[in-house]
Amino acid sequence: MKSKQILKSFSILFICMPLMAFAFKDQKNKKAKNNWNIITEKIDSLLKSEIGTDSPGGSVGILYKNDHTFQRAYGLSDIENQKQNTNQTQFNLASVSKHFTAYALLLLEKDGKLQLDDPIGKYLPYLPKYKDEISIRNLIQHTSGLTSTDVLQLLGNISFESTWNQEDEIKLIRSYSKLNSPPNTAFSYSNSGYSLLAEIIENVSKMHYADFMETYVFSPLSLNSSFVFHSPNQMEKLTTKAYKKVKNKFVRYNEESNYTYGASNIFTNITDMLTWGKHILANDIPYDNYLSKISNTYNTLIDGDTIKYTYGFNIKNYKGLKQVRHSGGTLGFRSQFAFYPENDLCIVILLNTESINSYKLLNRICDIILSDKIVETAAKKRKEIKVDRKLLQSYAGKFRLPNGLLLDFKCDNDTLKLQFPDDNVFNLHAESNNVFFLKAFDAQCEFKLSPNGKVEEVIWKQGGVDYPCLKAGKIEELTPEMQKEFAGNYINKELNVTYPVKIVNNKLILSPPQTLKTYLNIGEMEIKYLGEDYFSAGRLDMLKFERNENGSIKLLIIQDVGRVKNFTLTKEN
Structure with a gap:
């Protein structure tokens, strides 16, 4: 009788143990869910305060540890018609589009259609002589040395709001043959490189870039609202307007007039980007270990330096966390797409306004979610001493x-x-x-x-x-006679643009093109003599004049405009 009671007790215990484990797991899940609710409330509060309800805004999406999601829209997609942004509103990814282009090339390499170390001249024989020195990989990694067409447009007085298609883009790349640096010697971000990558995709696949992306990227992964904007015939597909802020008032940019692709112009919504992010985190796309591939540096420059750019993503240490990210910015649109691979986290930000700092917003969201993981590094304290x-x-x-x-x-x-x-x-x-x-x-x-x-x-x-x-040697005073040497019209024939240098009230004044005034607020400026034919030029930084063998001024060189180095203009006779 006693042994029967013992057996009965053990039976009850074995039945109860799974129930107890299930109850414990359920309790743990409830706690995690409650924590996630608190986190999302904080994020929602942050976004409402940053964006508001009666101004342009955007959509934000988050994936965390497989089962935690956040997907909400804020602000207006169209101020004039008081239309709200929704999770279905499509935004221009701008440069976040680049990683899709890089992914397409990885697929083509996987299928044996090309090799990333092939010279680009193999596919684009019409390019200048650098075509045999630059590889596909150089274009992907921004180590080609190519200047960037967006800055060339500014320097060449080509408005961002004038019609600009892929043919114009390639024509501009072909016309400006000067590199910023020899291939694979420096990292230099270039939109031109990704426009050429789109051309390579078309050459190899015998398909239009937009059709290739739809057939081999968007459709297989159920990115049903994503498309490449490449033609004015697609205007009815756009579901949002883009805005800038001028004197505390939101001003809409003109209707989309840029139809280039490869570097930008993929339109999508937050739902599709979260679907894409989920595929990447789960490693269930037609490219094995893609997250690992984009999350680890591998390419080195000739001097042995390793760059932090992979396949359309930058790798950074953010407060002790590995951050794999790319930002996007074009007229009125801003975007962020970021992974934290060691924390199973993906954050997406899509905005239709330039007035919000998307990267700062990304980091603030990350700080809320991973508050117990981040490591704040104190600034180095320097001890000051007395010197004779x-x-x-x-x-x-x-x-x-x-x-x-x-x-x-x-x-x-x-x-x-x-x-x-x-x-x-x-x-x-x-x-x-x-x-x-x-x-x-x-x-x-x-x-x-x-x-x-x-x-x-x-x-x-x-x-x-x-x-x-x-x-520096002894610097002479710039005399009126010396001023006359530097004054004149300076022309870049490749871009067909003139930069006059005039003497006004005993000062040398440089007049850059209207595009620099419109988009960067760089207008007429006094250039100040620094000796040895160098001048400081405000936000254009440094100018260097060069002389011919007779000692006469022949060239004006704007040394560094970010993505264009040593922009050279010849003095008109």
Whole structure:
């Protein structure tokens, strides 16, 4: 009798154990669900405060640990007609489109249709001579050295709101043959490269880029609202307007007039992007280990440096988290598509306004979701020391950065000061006898003493890069006769654009094209002489004039406009 009771007790225990485990799991799931509800309430509150209800906004989607999702729309898609954004509203992904182009090329390589290390001249024989030096991989990684057509349009006075199609894009690329740098020697972001990648896809597949994307990317993955905008005939497919803010008022951009593809112009909604993100996280797309492929650096430059750009994605350490991300920006549209592969998280932001900082918003959302995972790194504390005045005086002088910018160091009593050409003056603080730092922004400088105690070189340290600055020679005063040497019309024949330099009230004035004024607020400006034929030019940074063998000015070079380096104009005779 007693043994029967024991057996009965064990039977009850074995029955109850799974029930107890199920109850514990259910309790755990409820707790996770409650935590997710709290998180999404915080995110919703953030987005409502950042976007509002009566202004342009967008859609935000989140996937977290397989079973947690967030998908909501905010603000207006059309102010004039008071139409709300919804989860079905389609937005221009802008440069987030690039990873779809890169993915298409991976599919073609997988099928043996091409190799990423093939020279692009194999498929695009009409390009200039660089075609045999640049590979498909270089285009994907932005290591081709190609300039970027968006900046070339600005420099060439081509409005972003004029009709611009793929044929115009390729014609511009072909007409401007100068590279920013030799292939695979530097990372230089280029929309031109991705426009050419679309051409390669068409050449290899014998299909229009839009048809290829629909057939092999969008349709198989059930991205049913995604399409490539490449023709004015598709205008009725657009479901939202794009806006900029001018004097606290939202102004709509003209109807879409850019029909290029490869680098931009994939339109989609938040539902499709979350579907795509879910496929990637679950590794159930027709390319094995795609998330791992986009999440790990692999390409090195000739000098051995590894770049942080993979297949349409940037890899970054964000507060101790691996962030795999790309942003997009075109007239009135902003987007973010980000993965945190070690945390099983995907965040998508699609906006129809330029007034919201999408990257800042992305990071704030991440901070809410992964608050227990992020690591805040304290800024390095620098200890300031006292340096002998005599030594400080030996550091006084003018030193020139590689781009021509002049750094003027002056000793004022017991303080070393730095003056830039724009007249801004900053105090320098010593952390050793020859190394100084700035408190106004994150930069340092190291004075190199020669055996005779003189300083002939300064190393300027900023943004993780060391820039050697050599002592500048004596700078002459710019006389009226010298001004006449530099004045004149400077022409770039490839883009058919003129940059006049005139003398106005004893000052040299540069007149850039209207596009720079319209889109970057860079208008007429005084250019200031820095010696040795260098000038500072405000937001155009540095200008360098070059002379012919007779000593006459022949060229004007705008040295760095971001995605275009050493833009050269010839002086008109």
